[in-house]
Amino acid sequence: MQKPARKRFSIFSLALFALFLTSCSDLSEDLMRAATRGETATVQALLAKGADPNTRGLKDVTPLMMAAFGGHTEMVDTLVAGGADINAQDENGSTALMLAAYGGHVEIVDILVAEGADINARTKRGVTALKAAVVKRHPEVASLLRHAGAEE
DSSP, rough: OOOOOOOOHHHHHHHHHHHHHHHHHHHEEEHHHHHHHHHHHHHHHHHHTTOTTTTGGGOOOOOOOHHHTOOOOHHHHHHTTTOOOOOOOOOOOHHHHHHHHHOOHHHHHHHHTTTTOOOOOTTOOOHHHHHHHHHTTOHHHHHHHHHOOOOO
């Protein structure tokens, strides 16, 4: 009676797997860096290579959050089209919408609201996007959010 063939991992297979894991990590880091800087063409190329648009950085922030906070409108469009979770929350409960509202980025707030962002999401301290806009004195953002039905 023959023994069943055992699958063995060669050193080559393990090296390829390690390289794959390393490249995924590098893709994520590169994606976060490019999103923060507003480098849309780089982000498009990274997404095409398989970078995860929902990767998490320090304090659980996502590339979309960084782009929204930085006011990078085209980047926000690119990440949303690439499958970014618009309602993802960081470790404090902040969302991309809240960060865009905090920064007074009207066009980005408009995009995120149109894409179905939760306009009444709250941080762990109970802050909403509308409250962030009001506190930071961004009346146009506050008006847009009120019109969309946001609560303070």
